[in-house]
Amino acid sequence: MELKRVVVTGLGALTPIGNNIEEYWDALVAGKSGGAPITYFDTEKFKTKFACELKNFDPLDFFDRKEVRRLDRFAQYAIVASDEAIKDSGINLDTVDKYRVGVIWGAGIGGLETFQNEVINFATGDGTPRFNPFFIPKMIADIAPGNISIRHGFMGANYTTVSACASAANAMIDALNNIRLGHSDIIVSGGSEAAVTMAGMGGFNAMHALSTQNDNPETASRPFDATRDGFVLGEGSGALILEEYEHAKARGAKIYAEVLGGGLSSDAYHMTAPHPEGNGVVAVMENCLRNAEMKPEDVDAINTHGTSTPLGDVAELKAISKVFGEHAKTININSTKSMTGHLLGAAGAIEAISAILSMKHGIVPPTINHEHKDENIDPELNLTLNKAQKRDVKVVMSNTFGFGGHNACVLFKKYDE
Amino acid sequence: MPPNQNLNKSIMSDIASRVKAIIVDKLGVDENEVVNEASFTNDLGADSLDTVELIMEFEKEFDIQIPDDQAENIATVGQAISYIEDAKK
Numbered sequence: 001m002e003l004k005r006v007v008v009t010g011l012g013a014l015t016p017i018g019n020n021i022e023e024y025w026d027a028l029v030a031g032k033s034g035g036a037p038i039t040y041f042d043t044e045k046f047k048t049k050f051a052c053e054l055k056n057f058d059p060l061d062f063f064d065r066k067e068v069r070r071l072d073r074f075a076q077y078a079i080v081a082s083d084e085a086i087k088d089s090g091i092n093l094d095t096v097d098k099y100r101v102g103v104i105w106g107a108g109i110g111g112l113e114t115f116q117n118e119v120i121n122f123a124t125g126d127g128t129p130r131f132n133p134f135f136i137p138k139m140i141a142d143i144a145p146g147n148i149s150i151r152h153g154f155m156g157a158n159y160t161t162v163s164a165c166a167s168a169a170n171a172m173i174d175a176l177n178n179i180r181l182g183h184s185d186i187i188v189s190g191g192s193e194a195a196v197t198m199a200g201m202g203g204f205n206a207m208h209a210l211s212t213q214n215d216n217p218e219t220a221s222r223p224f225d226a227t228r229d230g231f232v233l234g235e236g237s238g239a240l241i242l243e244e245y246e247h248a249k250a251r252g253a254k255i256y257a258e259v260l261g262g263g264l265s266s267d268a269y270h271m272t273a274p275h276p277e278g279n280g281v282v283a284v285m286e287n288c289l290r291n292a293e294m295k296p297e298d299v300d301a302i303n304t305h306g307t308s309t310p311l312g313d314v315a316e317l318k319a320i321s322k323v324f325g326e327h328a329k330t331i332n333i334n335s336t337k338s339m340t341g342h343l344l345g346a347a348g349a350i351e352a353i354s355a356i357l358s359m360k361h362g363i364v365p366p367t368i369n370h371e372h373k374d375e376n377i378d379p380e381l382n383l384t385l386n387k388a389q390k391r392d393v394k395v396v397m398s399n400t401f402g403f404g405g406h407n408a409c410v411l412f413k414k415y416d417e
Numbered sequence: 418m419p420p421n422q423n424l425n426k427s428i429m430s431d432i433a434s435r436v437k438a439i440i441v442d443k444l445g446v447d448e449n450e451v452v453n454e455a456s457f458t459n460d461l462g463a464d465s466l467d468t469v470e471l472i473m474e475f476e477k478e479f480d481i482q483i484p485d486d487q488a489e490n491i492a493t494v495g496q497a498i499s500y501i502e503d504a505k506k
Contacts, residue, residue: 066445066462130477133469 003180007415008256009248010089010241011353012081012190015340016052016234020084024350025357027339028365029388034340035217035232041198048210050217051196052234052341070134071147072111073194077237077346078144079151082188085239086152090253091186093152102156102184103145104175106167106191108345108402109200110141110160116199141345144192156184164402165305167191168238168348169410173262175242176410185247190349192237204233207272211308221342222369223306223335224313224383231307234341238349240356257356260395260411261292267405274312274401278319284407285323285397292411294395296324299331299411301364301396303355306335307342314376316399321378332364332391334384339368348400352410355396359414364389432479432505433498439474440494443467453495461494475501 011021016034018024027034034052043049059068059076062083068076082103086093091101118135137143142160149158157178161170168191175187195204204210211230213220221232248255265287267280275281289296304316313335321328336354343350358364370385377383394414401407437451444461457463457471472488475481475497481504483491491497 064445066443069443069445130473132473133466137466 004182005245006176006179006242006259007245007248008240008259008356008412009243009253010085010091011256011356012084012088012239013237013350013353014054014057014077014081015236015238015343015350016054017339019054019057021088021353024353025361028336028354029363031366031368031386031388032339033218033221033368034234035220037217038196038201040196043201046201047205048201048212049214050220050232051201052232053196054236070138072114072138073235074107074111074192075138075144075147077194077235078105078190078192078239079147081190081192081237081239082148085190085241086188089241089243091241092251097185098153099155100185101154101188102175102178102186103148103154103158103188104171104178105145105148105160105189106169106171106345106348107141107144107160107162108164108167108193109195111139111143112195112200113197114139116197148188154188157187162345163406163408164404165342165344165347166400166402166406166408167345169262169352169398169400169408170264170406172240172242172259172348172352172410173264173408176259176262179242179244185244187242188239189242190237190239191346193344193346194235195344196233196235200233209272209309219369221308221338222371223304223308223338223367224317224374224377225370226372226374228308228310228313230309231337232341234337234343236343236350237346238353240349240352255415257359257412257415260294260413261288262411263288263291263409265407267407269405272403274315276311276315278315278322280405280407281316281319281399281401282322284409285319285399288397288409288411294411297327298395299324299397300391300393301332301334301355301358303351303396303398304333304335305399305401306367307337308335312401314374316401317377317381321381329380329382332382332384332389332393334364335367336365338366348398348408348410351400352398352412355398356412358391358396359393359412362390362392364391364393428505432501435478436475436498436501437494439478440471443471443474451494453493453498455494456492458492471497479505481505
């Protein structure tokens with residue numbers, strides 16, 4: 001059986017540096033930082049007091065009051081970004097075969113704020129379990145694609161992939177394979193996360209995963225810089241419409257890129273620490289190249305996982321050097337997390353969008369906030385430091401790695417008529 | 418009219434207005450729609466989860482317990498008000 005070709009026909013984004021695709025891309029190219037003091041709760045007792053929150057996002061611009069109460073923020077973000085992507089794709093919702101449209105979504109955690117608030121409510125009560133009937137359906141990670149399908153009537157495959165910070169990449173790979181095998185014509189994919197909450201910040205702080213540079217919220221996310229001290233938590237959503245090539249052609253859709261392949265692997269090493277030699281990361285990039293039937297020399301740019309953690313950044317670059325050899329020095333490597341912070345389960349989606357738009361515009365967004373060279377990093381690698389670089393990107397790779405040792409990697413190719 | 422009847426009447430209208438305020442808040446409906454005959458599911462757009470939430474809010478607001486088998490009979494605004502008025506007598 002011949003595999004179908006899969007292309008990207010729509011994009012949507014709700015990020016800490018831009019609330020739609022156009023704003024997001026402009027901010028990426030400009031090297032804008034999304035870091036700022038947390039506004040959602042009192043951070044006085046928290047070790048980290050800043051994050052990359054969404055700016056000027058009012059759910060009432062998108063939902064009525066009742067819907068807002070029934071949707072955790074991670075689900076609101078999912079709906080907003082996917083609505084933009086669906087509109088962008090030009091799919092005719094009246095004529096499309098909705099049994100062949102699915103939603104495969106990524107969320108690393110899900111409704112953390114809902115969980116937190118319900119448990120606080122219970123714990124401060126008299127022990128009577130007066131949980132809100134919306135507690136579970138608001139909180140579960142699969143409710144985001146559930147709500148997207150309810151909103152549009154999409155009756156194909158519908159679920160969430162959960163692999164921490166690799167979740168959205170896992171979702172896109174499942175979407176790719178689902179369409180490749182002929183099960184669906186269109187999959188709404190992507191990811192969303194809303195973990196900037198007391199439980200999220202406190203939990204990641206306890207792991208020593210977050211930057212604590214409270215005096216420099218804008219420059220704290222500094223992947224590959226010698227003074228990096230942890231990731232900066234972000235929130236938001238990215239959505240991509242994956243579509244079977246002939247289906248897209250037949251309806252005259254605009255095509256952003258072709259999804260060439262995906263790779264998966266596991267570190268099988270530690271719950272949270274990356275393997276020091278990046279063995280799983282080497283494997284995932286090799287698996288991805290093989291799946292896409294591409295050679296290392298074909299790759300022009302890599303959107304790294306690059307979270308700004310001391311161990312992870314070095315391990316990933318070592319792995320890139322190992323997989324790509326001498327060619328690694330000619331690749332535009334960047335970390336958009338330097339601007340957006342780390343969107344956890346949504347990271348793979350907004351980073352894939354950045355990678356795809358790099359090909360469309362011929363520009364690779366920068367890794368901002370870089371001042372100090374890390375001597376553990378090969379100085380010959382082009383990390384696209386501080387300023388965007390012009391580059392005719394034809395093939396781009398997007399890496400994501402999640403706590404638990406989950407690695408997922410996606411390869412996109414520029415679409416030529 | 419003896420004074421205690423007056424007091425009783427004001428407590429009753431207080432219950433009605435508090436019940437209606439909860440419905441407006443939880444179901445996101447306009448105050449004008451929340452009339453005694455209005456059915457939560459047929460007129461005010463409530464689904465099964467909304468209905469459970471409403472009952473829980475009534476219990477909390479009025480410090481009462483509404484057993485499940487009785488909650489099933491509370492389908493309209495008026496039925497909720499009279500159930501709570503009886504419970505608070």
